[in-house]
Amino acid sequence: MLKKCLSLSVGVACMSSAHAQSSVTLYGLIDLGVTYLNSAQTGRVGSQLNGKSQVAMSDGHATGLSGSRWGLRGTEDLGGGMQALFVLENGFMANTGTLAQGGAEFGRQAYVGISSSGLATLTVGRQYDPLVDSVQQFAASGNWGGYMSSHVGDVDNLSNTSRINNSIKIATSPFKAVKAEALYSLGGVAGNATQNQVWSLGVSYAGTSFNFGAGYLNARNPNVSFYGNTPNKGLATANNIGSPGSPTTPEVLPAYAGYASANTLQIIGLGGSYSIGPTIVSAVATNTRFQSMGSASGPNPLAYSGNATFNSVELGVRSYITPSLLTGVAFDYTQRSSVKGDGGAKYLQLDTGVDYFLSKRTDAYVLAVLQRATGRDSLGQAAVANISGFTASSTDKQIGLRVGLRHRF
Template sequence: MLRKCLSVGLGVACVSTAHAQSSVTLYGLVDLGITYLNSAQTGRSGGELNGKSQIAMSDGHATGLSGSRWGLRGTEDLGGGLQALFVLENGFMANTGSLAQGGAEFGRQAYVGLSSSRVATVTLGRQYDPLVDTVQQFAASGNWGGYMSSHVGDVDNLSNTNRINNSIKVALTPLAGLRAEALYSLGGVAGNATQNQIWSLGASYSGGAFSVGAGYLNARNPNVSFYGNTPNKGLATANNIGSFGSATTPQVLPAYAGFASANTLQIIGVGASYTIGAAAISAVATNTRFQGMGSASGPNPLGYTGNATFNSAELGVRYFITPGLLAGAAFDYTQRSSVKGDGGAKYMQVDLGMDYLLSKRTDAYVLTVLQRATGRDSLGQEAVANISGFTASATDNQVGVRIGLRHKF
């Protein structure tokens, strides 16, 4: 069977001449940069945290605009407005060549499904949840700010740190600017249909200059189902919630690492934006709750019970100085409720970014994040700053800077 391949947009399309209604596209991007951190923990001495400045190279997965990836996307026309489709998307670390997403071969996405142009698209596999699909677009981290502009530790998952395994997703065909989605992930536990289950809903509307979106996610036994669903994680006895990075160099997330025994994770998010010429103003609010601590698998060394709630708010603006030069700024505020009488914690953050288009496929950018923490963290210690993607600071302040280059293919 003869196949022809040609460059199309950001990918390469290969079409079978015997079945012209079928196609497969190869696509991807590489995002690599140099980062500076003013304070990274290096250990303790005399009970005090030690910290030093750090200069390193890192992939976009850690701190950049986009995680490096390659993928295959295919469709087949079945007739009557019905299509079969699939996506296999691999994430990798361009600075080392290693797999991202905890060592999963297709850790970003892996699904197959059917799509009707008149009704809905139904897909099965490892996928993005509706909360991410509908709210991420309004956050700095989903646009010009990169992963490092996430709310502390990406506690509300708006940077899509965690995908959903074993999921069935239904996305209604858009109607007059309105989109709606639902997802259910089977827990797969014999005798207990709700253990390890995840479900999520989302809806968005875009009309002219105004856009708005809202989403909800509920994960049972999140230490395993949500935070432990990659090859390098998953043990119920391990703390999958409060760590990231490779198996040899794990990084602790002190803001919520202590809440691994939660029975349920609940995230509610809403976002909106309004475009005025070359500028756009956006706002995001999220509520993240670790519920029923002490009643599910996961370590609980501090004996937490009850709930821990994180409320986050973000206000941002982005402006196209020229058609090829974008600047953005945002302010984030996250407050965690008191748990076991610790008084809670607060995280304030300023995000700054500039992105210059060298061509349609290549851009260079600079990102800067400044964060300050107060109160007590989930590990029972004085709260320290922890910009997403970086090692936690030794103090209550932290400054991160990244200069990056991104190429799409």
């Protein structure tokens, strides 16, 4: 006997039989908002950067709480506690209707796998890495602060700017409160198995009040394998991280765009939180290293060599004032080591946010981020502030504001 059912009201289609059961779920989210920036680069005259204030509408991918998306998620019962599963998740810019994630149709996630009840889940495709899975939950950007609260330029990828292509991922929960993950991405280069490879490990603990997570990521030739894995990027001769602006265009990710020639990107992250009633105190620490610069195929106009290291620390507090009103505040500090005798750079950032839930599926929010930069940036000039998702400032200070509306379906 075979039975099929379709429920348009909740976007679920399912099929069942006497031996197997399968389901496919349509889901999504739209996040749109209006932003204000006190200083956005408009170009330069000689060595002088020009900047003006800016008011714009943007999707959540750029500066909001969540990137707009729609997706399909499905499972099939294979019997004996085994399930087949898949996820196809598209990211789009709701303010323009264009594709996000560099033009990839399913740029957020695209994978298929098998799950064994009580043992492990194996998935293959384009996926989130274990570092993000294990540590993002403790950062403001993974909760109430949105992408604009990322550590400068999302240098440690805790806001998941870069997903991992061609990856094999296994996740297991050996104990009820503990989850462990491992991922390996095949580089696919003939004659060199390690070129363009990415691997990552993560572990997390979810307790009653205390939670903890740790993760590690290692990407070879990151300009291509990590930053260049979308349709509009990927050329080994191009800077896929960002680039210096021309006299009439702004600079892109000046904090670390100059390190595209690194042979290896290494990120280590730790995070934890403690709940006290409706209040959660959290902390995150990350170490990001661009190693062996000048030895990979990425552009290196300033002839960098050696390593560039970013250490970031974040302390945050979020609290439900009422069941419908969430507030949060966090302080971020990022320090970059001296490279080629430039003395390094420092980025101080204050994140604040208020989120009001109009219903279970709809909320309105206000975010504000203040950042100050000192020292020299990766492009060999005086460091400028660059709140994640916004055009870099023309000065060492920047203020970003956003009022947004988010709806899940």
